[in-house]
Amino acid sequence: MRFLLLLPFALPAFSATPTYSKDVAPILFKHCAGCHRPNDIAPMSLLDYKATRPWAKSIRQAVLSRKMPPWFADPKFGHFSNDPSLTSKEIDAIKSWADAGAPEGNVADLPPAPKFIAGWQLGKPDVVVDIGEDHVITPGEDAYEHFTVETNFKQGMWIRAAEIQPGNRQVVHHVHVLLVQDDPKMMEVAGTTNSPTLAKYLLREGKLTRIRADAPIVNDACVANVPDLPYLKGFQEGALASFLPGRPPDVFPEGTAKWIPPAGKLEFVVHYARISGKPQTDRTSVGFYLAPGGKPEQVMHRMDLRNFFLSIPANEANHEVRRCYDFEADKLLLSFTPHMHYRAKDVTYELTRPNGKKEILLAVPRYDFNWQLVYRLAQPVLVEKGSRLKVTAHYDNSPNNKANPDPKLTIRWGDKSEEEMMTSWIEYLDAPAKRTALQK
Ligand code: HEC
Incomplete structure (x- = not known):
């Protein structure tokens, strides 16, 4: 087949190899440079060819495995306006570029680099x-x-x-x-x-707060007769x-x-x-x-849902903790931010409407403490009074969890990353009587 390359009509296919300047830089500028720039959270800048070239292989690997850009929502449920995931076309372009030796191409093709204030x-x-x-x-x-x-x-x-x-x-x-x-x-x-009502269950140790070891345990706060605890x-x-x-x-x-x-x-x-x-x-x-x-027109609110009374047994690989919220009024949900620590594995937000219809609003199948992402609903979800939101999380307190600081301990609620939390922040508006621009 090699002789084909010598023929003039094969040239268009040849020049279709993606280059940094024409094909890859626009993707990196749009989806990566927000973190990959000097003085931000990522370890290296991806703002020019010289800085990017040595990383071509790792970039290929990171986008193929969808490790980068970081995003953890299960694509089967919900649409999110801040989903940064690359399209398969973009991933293919990066892969072919890296496989072709990461050529720079013609600098005249280069779009202007994004400006950061x-x-x-x-x-x-x-x-x-x-x-x-x-x-x-x-x-x-x-x-x-x-x-x-x-x-x-x-x-x-x-x-x-x-x-x-x-x-x-x-x-x-x-x-x-x-x-x-x-x-x-x-x-x-x-x-x-x-x-004040929570204080009696808490211990303060210097600058840190945690729940007392003898505080009541409630892993499932969705049961009908949930104890009367803060x-x-x-x-x-x-x-x-x-x-x-x-x-x-x-x-x-x-x-x-x-x-x-x-x-x-x-x-x-x-x-x-x-x-x-x-x-x-x-x-x-x-x-x-x-x-x-x-x-x-509307006041922006954030509700925080927590279960302070969780208790995760030592060595337990799939410990379930739940928290429910019953809507006492109509609300328009805008976003979710799950917050847990090192042992957290996954979290799911399931809504049950008053007519019994269930729907999963967000599922995060592989929670990662290093990333505290917000998931903004592409379309706000109108929830009627009488609906129930069920938050279900799992924790891996076994030695198989590489992030686990110590599988031999029973883990309860605490500020420290080595202890646990089960928190959800949910941005919402009081559902207006008249439809607003937010409800298309
Ligand atoms: C929200 C911030 C953020 C965005 C957006 C982001 N990165 Fe990263 N990236 C990081 C941080 C932080 C690290 C270091 C920690 C880690 O590896 O998880 C990293 C690590 C990497 C690594 C190191 C190798 C590895 O796999 O550990 C590569 C390669 C990489 N990013 C490529 C990219 C590419 C390509 C994009 C865009 C398609 C991108 N990143 C988008 C923050 C980000």
Whole structure:
């Protein structure tokens, strides 16, 4: 067959070998450079040919196995607007390019590289609040720090977006920013561990909180006679904004906003990863973006569903934990963020309508603690009062789980990554009487 290549009419096929400049760079710029750029979370930049060339084989492998870009939703259920998965055509182009020796091609074909704004991804915020100190992180242990700061806002504000900026990306693993409620009734619904009713089940060890070993155990909070323990029913009001590995800033859909009351306080909950070497400092901040026109058509909400009373036996490879939520009013669901730790294996969100019809809204068959992704529904899901959402998660506390820090321990709820959580954040709107632009 080789002689064919010498014939002129074979040339078009020959030139169809994908090149970096023409075929591969557009894919990498669009789907990879958001993380693969200097000073972001990925280990190498994929912004130019020179930097990309040595990685051609690993890139081939990472896209063929669908390890990159990271995405964990089972494609059988639901459609998500932020699904970054490559098409099979894009994967084929990268594969053929790598197999052909990763040619650069004609630089004239190269699209302009994406521009990243240093600092705020969403542009200059209207208001910035920081943790109020240059916080020193000492090597040796991971820590959850809580910083409460006065906003001194003269008037309340409706915000259309909030972006958290870690002060020091090498140490900040994740951050939540919450509104502090002084009213004890509000403390019950806001935040996690401030709640007076929950406090008696908790132990505080230095900067970390966990549930007491003798607290009641409830792995299945979906049974009819679920014990009367904090937050096994209903929901807690979610944070204003969160920063997590791989998660974009919180931008609320058009026509929606969140309210920050005047003279309120903000609580920053910052998880600092364990470091070695020298102490480091951090000054994390949050930027708020005002909603044009003030009061929105719809208030943006986040409900947090948790099961604090889980208990995962030592060596158990497939331990099930459940949490249910019964809708007390119509709601329009916008997104899901599952949050668990090292032993988590999978999680499924199943809705049962009042007429008994079941539907899976999201399934994550291989949960990975390193990625705390948000799954934004391409079409908001309208859920009627009387429906039930069932969250089912499995944990692998056996030695087969490579991420498992210690299979010999019984694991209960705790802040530390070595303990567990079962949390879901669900963004929603109160379903409006009239249909909005969000419900097409
Ligand atoms: C959301 C952020 C993010 C996006 C988007 C992303 N990556 Fe990554 N990538 C990472 C991080 C973080 C690592 C290192 C940790 C790891 O390997 O999981 C990584 C590791 C890699 C590796 C290292 C080899 C390996 O398999 O461990 C390759 C190759 C890679 N990415 C290619 C890509 C390509 C190609 C794309 C786009 C198609 C992409 N990545 C999109 C964050 C990202």
